[in-house]
Amino acid sequence: MRWSRYYLFTTREVPADAEIVSHRLMIRAGMIRKEAAGIYSYLPFGWRSLQKLSAIVRREMDAAGAVELFMPVVHDAELWKESKRWQEYGKELLRIQDRHERDFCLGPTHEEVVTDIVRRDVRSYRQLPKNLYQIQVKFRDEIRPRFGLMRGREFIMKDAYSFDADQAGLDAAYDAMAQAYERIFEACQLDFSRVEADTGAIGGSSSHEFMVLADTGESEVVSCRECGYGANVERAETQPPAPPEVQKPAEMQEVATPACHTVAEVAELLGIGRERVVKTLLYDTPEGPAAALIRGDREVNPTKLANALDVPEVTLADETLVRKLSGAAVGFAGPIGLPDSVRLIADESVRGLTNFACGANKTDAHLTGVNLGRDVDLSEFHDFLLVTAGDACPRCGSELSLSRGIEVGHIFKLGTKYSERMGCTFADEQGQDQPMIMGCYGLGIGRTVAAAIEQNHDDNGIIWPLPLAPFSVLVLPLTNRDDAVVAAAEGLYEDLLAKGVDVLLDDRDERPGVKFNDADLVGIPVRVVVGSKSLADGKVELSLRRDGEKELVPVEGAVERLIELAAV
């Protein structure tokens, strides 16, 4: 491609709203253009990169036995009513009507459509398993789109759906997808990690996320260097912290703790460690109020708490509700004397505590010398501890560390949630109808490209991993006024094209400085500079964007050397 005829316009300045480096660089390198909040055009240079990734994804999906199809963007509401998600999905589902005022929505994900397809075709266990995938536009009306392609409303995703006759089949399909994902992200040369994840609204029994590690990531990841355990912090477990020394039961007493609203203040006033205070957090849930008890030096993980309570979500009670339930100001709630309507649940960290302090459900008062069993009867213990760095790995006990990641893939074992609701069944060996067992496997195409830039850039611009680079080689003649330079550059360009190399020739009539800066910005991995001086010696200058080290080679052998450098 000749730059002069291509559609690639770089900019020096960026809109002030571009916050993170991948967003800035994608705009400056002419890859994307914002059309509305969270909605982008993919300009030719950016689209090439998405196409490179898509090709890798297709290759690995096909190799893993998935079959490509293409489903609609606009979905009939009837399907979504069948799966009950017309009501459940909430405002992220963009609903529209046609001229006859029939309800439709823009597909945020395709379980409904794919299940509808499969239930019409597949009748027998003999026809299973099946795995269908597409690379398609999704629309989710996110509350707050941000960071360019990281969190858009309209975005491109690869989504695959597996259908199996039994759990073993699902397990195999899931493993095959997980391995395909590993190969895809390895092929993209990304530093990533596969972690356990919460299943969230999608439901199902098991789920993993693929995280590209980057400080700008929106997700927090817990990992163990020793045994390889990894999990989204929402899901992460740890071994319960060791309880403090067991003491002889003391008498329970009410003590005045004026204006002590936090555990730290209470602990200091009482002259005890925070681990001897029990924090009582009141939550509102769709099933009624709940009181969550946790050791004073630790924090609650709301996702784990919701799972432990078996409710879709929990919301920390506001001041009014706290007063109503505990009869006291915020900061003085305790497990003793709460109304019966409040469900009591304790984190494992509370087990084994002796002579602890807790709120007295009375403003400016706490109880001390409280003991389980004698003073308060707790029957429900669960793990809803928020893991922090340094906690013990649940598998091997080593120290866990915390890092940030960009969620580029998410795979789920769905089970029969959709097949049951939508009647997607098959006849088993006994001729009995059974719901198919499903899995779904998402991979953000645009987000992965953005993540690659987050991980591969410097102050001057993008440093493309070769497999995702829009072009592999940039031919950069320093001037258009020296016929020898032009001829040599044209020659290299034509030869590389003939060899099937993705090559861009910067034939613009620009000064060298402009060309060099643009070359760094757009980040093409292999560069060959053709200048009058070196050409007088019959040489051209090769370099890699990644390290910038220059190598002078004779013009004659340059093409072979370039092909070598551009080999993925």
Added chain:
RNA sequence: CGGGGCGUAGCUCAGCCUGGUAGAGCGCACGGUUCGGGACCGUGAGGCCGGAGGUUCAAGUCCUCUCGCCCCGACCA
């Protein structure tokens, strides 16, 4: 949805407080000088000051409404 901010040239922004002829830099066009890391000089084109209403002799500027965008928070396959 709560809190905060911003809409002026293609882009980045000043001008608004204190109403009185629409500005700068970059980019673009033309001419000249330059030419291995975003050159310089000159000339020029380019604006419904997001939209609607109001106050006023007069509104980019003040008031009301509205639309859009961004940030923080809650939320999230």
